[in-house]
Amino acid sequence: MENRVRVRFAPSPTGPLHIGGVRTALYNYLFAKQNNGDFLLRIEDTDQTRFVPGAEEYIIEAFKWLGLNFDEGVGIGGDYGPYKQSERKPMYKQYALDLVAKGKAYYAFDTAEELAQKRLEAESQKTTFQYDCKTRQSLRNSLSLPQDEVQRLLDNGEAYVIRFKFDEGQTIEFDDLIRGHIKMESSLLDDKVLYKSDGMPTYHLANIVDDHLMHISHVIRGEEWLPSCPLHVSLYRAFGWEDTMPKFAHLPLLLKPDGKGKLSKRDGDRLGFPVFPLQWQDPKSGEISSGYRESGYLPEAVVNMLALLGWNDGTEQEIFSLEELVNKFSIERISKHGAKFDLEKAKWFNHQYLQKVSNSDLAKVYLDELNTKNIATTIDKVEQVVGLIKERCSFSNELWAQSDYFFVAPTTYAEKALKKRWKEGMGAIMTTISEHLKAIEDNDWAQKAEDFLMQYIQSNELNMGQIMNCLRLAVVGDTKGPNMLDIMRVLGKDEILLRLDTAIKNINL
RNA sequence: GCCCCGUUCGUCUAGUUGGCCUAGGACGCGAGAUUUUCAUUCUCGAAAUCAGGGGUUCAAAUCCCCUACGGGGUACCA
Structure with a gap:
């Protein structure tokens, strides 16, 4: 031990x-x-x-x-419990008393209100009130009061706190693993409360x-x-x-990423990134703060990103598994200055990790989301879709925006793209193409459709970009998405023909 | 106010014992390439006179001092 x-x-x-x-x-x-x-x-x-x-x-x-x-x-237990300080309450008093007995601490009877008043007075004179070696003699404590008076107060059950007694004129020195040697003058330190009047220790004593x-x-x-x-x-x-x-x-x-000061609760939702690992709803106000988990971050990415915010292994490696971090971490390599949170870098980290998730695992997650949208589909199709669009997403919750057209036919068509691509006569060309596609046998349709399109464009001396983009507009409704032929493969003959039909009817130029 | 800690590209940082730094990488940004579209990817580029000023030294981002700026603390909160 x-x-x-x-x-x-x-x-x-x-x-x-x-x-x-x-x-x-x-x-x-x-x-x-x-x-x-x-x-x-x-x-x-x-x-x-x-x-x-x-x-x-x-x-x-x-x-x-x-x-x-x-x-x-x-939540786990162990040989040194309890691990919750409120449950350890009875054991702290003896330690505080021990310090009093040793002359290292003392009773103080000043009320919180009295001290607040002192601070206020000091403030009005542009100074600061401090309970320390210079002021304690003029306050109500076991150092300034006669011993019998102190005893009387204690016997009467008067409320008291126990304060640490800093001796004057001493230099307190210690070593910090990150910052090195640190010195402080004892006379500048205040006599901190160790034991509160409610019978609880303060952080200082308890820790x-x-x-x-x-x-x-x-x-x-x-x-x-x-x-x-x-x-x-x-x-x-x-x-x-x-x-x-x-x-x-x-x-x-x-x-904070922008202004000054340490990252706080409010910065997150103000700047559009979570400040908490999990979403939290305040029990009193009901206010919701977003969490990394609910925002689509992968835990491995959060760990990796956090580890690199103030530490690096000295090489140019940035992606580390937890195991690698365990092996390579060192306190000496932690930087000394604060780090501003960088949302863009966080996104990048998540993108890296999202790509590592297998299509089948990601498909399971996405299928759940689709179910909540009441979309009937199969895990097979979702897996194919995920495989096609994963690399264009940084977060799992972007999947829908990148692939909605796989599940719902477009009802509108991107106007700008239409203007640029769907020129006079395109409707006729599309109709012809549609008819040909329909005639292709169902067996291995997508491949044969591709062969046909290539051949058709070539022999009619058409512009490939023009045709393919219009096909895309008709099927997707926009200029986004993976390879058009991959989309055709996933959607299949019937759906493609249906969408072409609808588009030809609705786009009248 | 006082005390403590810090200060290299916009951001995260490399630079640990002074010379290999005309300061490296990543994110972001710009340009180009690939892609039938968008995104991805790839290549290239711009970007820090190392907060400023003094020292020490043959030599300083690296050591010392001062100033400025930033952060933290200054509660019967943690």
């Missing part, structure tokens, strides 16, 4: 899982698997006021979809106690935690756990 790599992903269940969080989890996963270590899921629900029903289930489902499996934790108890070897988390890392390191030291303190790696953030 001493040297075993154990990492954790520790989200709080306050809503859907942000894609930046997914990347953090991915990096943890890759690091754990590469080192034959453990990847745990711990739910950090110490703020009961922010609890959102369904969020925990969402998180578990999201990782299931992504194919990133936890070895231990909520140190749990990481210690769960034998976490590496803490890989977002950059937003870097400023509080000196506190965390100080806590390990105060507890006397420094020799087993995990190593830290603070990841750069995912930024």
Whole structure:
């Protein structure tokens, strides 16, 4: 256990899982698997006021979809449970008290309102109020109050919090696996609350106690935690756990594609790409946020794209399977600066992966979609269609737009193309062609139809583009689609003749 | 305000120990080719004086300092 790599992903269940969080989890996963270590899921629900029903289930489902499996934790179990901090509530107090006994922490009786008032006052004077070594003597706590008064308050059941006591004039130093050596002056740090008046620990206390108890070897988390890392390191030291303190790696953030700041919930639907792995409906407002899964992304593509947003293996390779990522990942090669999400690149990644999906697998997915549209067809036909149009799609949900004409005959014809191609006399030519096509025997019709067309165009000295495009217009209704002869093969004689007929009747020029 | 972290093509980035960088790749963009259409694909191209300024050195994108800009933090939120 001493040297075993154990990492954790520790989200709080306050809503859907942000894609930046997914990347953090991915990096943890890759690091754990590469080192034959453990990847745990711990739910950090110490703020009961922010609890959102369904969020925990969402998180578990999201990782299931992504194919990133936890070895231990909520939903799985393990030897170091419970893995949900609310269920660990009773064990935190003794640790906070231990720190008080050691003189590393103290009781504070100031109410949230009093402190808010202080902050307001400070703000009006363009300064900032901070609960620290300079101000704590003038506040209501066990450092400033006489001991018997403190005892009296505690005995009376007065509400209190426990705060960490930063000693003045110390330099706190630690190493970050991505950023190197980091220093901070203790006198600039505030006495953070470790234990709240509701009997719950804050993130700071809980994450140190749990990481210690769960034998976490590496803490890989977002950059937003870097400023509080000196506190965390100080806590390990105060507890006397420094020799087993995990190593830290603070990841750069995912930024908005356009403006400034980190990628947020609203950016996604504003800019037309998902910020969450799965679609999420807010239980209170009912507001829906789109997800990668529902937008037609393949989980492998999302994983690959996310892995490359802030990491690369130093070569020019960009497509990596999960297994390759596990083998090649390294914390040292993670970049230090934030990365803007690039929708176009994400599309490209998905296109790459969509091409790898077999026609039969893709056909199954597409058939389901067709069924919801009440389109009667066969898996055979769908598979043929998918084979023809797959490469023109980046997402599985583009299949319909690229192949609707295979299932529904056109009712309108692209006007511009008509003007350009369907010249005077074309109706007559098409009628002749139609008659000939009709005369061709059913057996191997498509091939014979092709032979006929080629020969017909040549012997009548017609323009190939002109004829084929008009045929396409008549059958497809537009200038899109794969090879015309492939379309004829899939649609078959009867359908082609029917569509030609309709077109000749409706297009009157 | 204060603290911490960062800064190479529009975007993601290569460049790790200074010289092979007239800075490479990918996405996107432009042009051409292929395709009877559209898309795909292929080829070519434009695109970063390495944020700016000072040093150090024979030599700096690479080391040091300053400035600017960006990001994060500054809650009884995580």
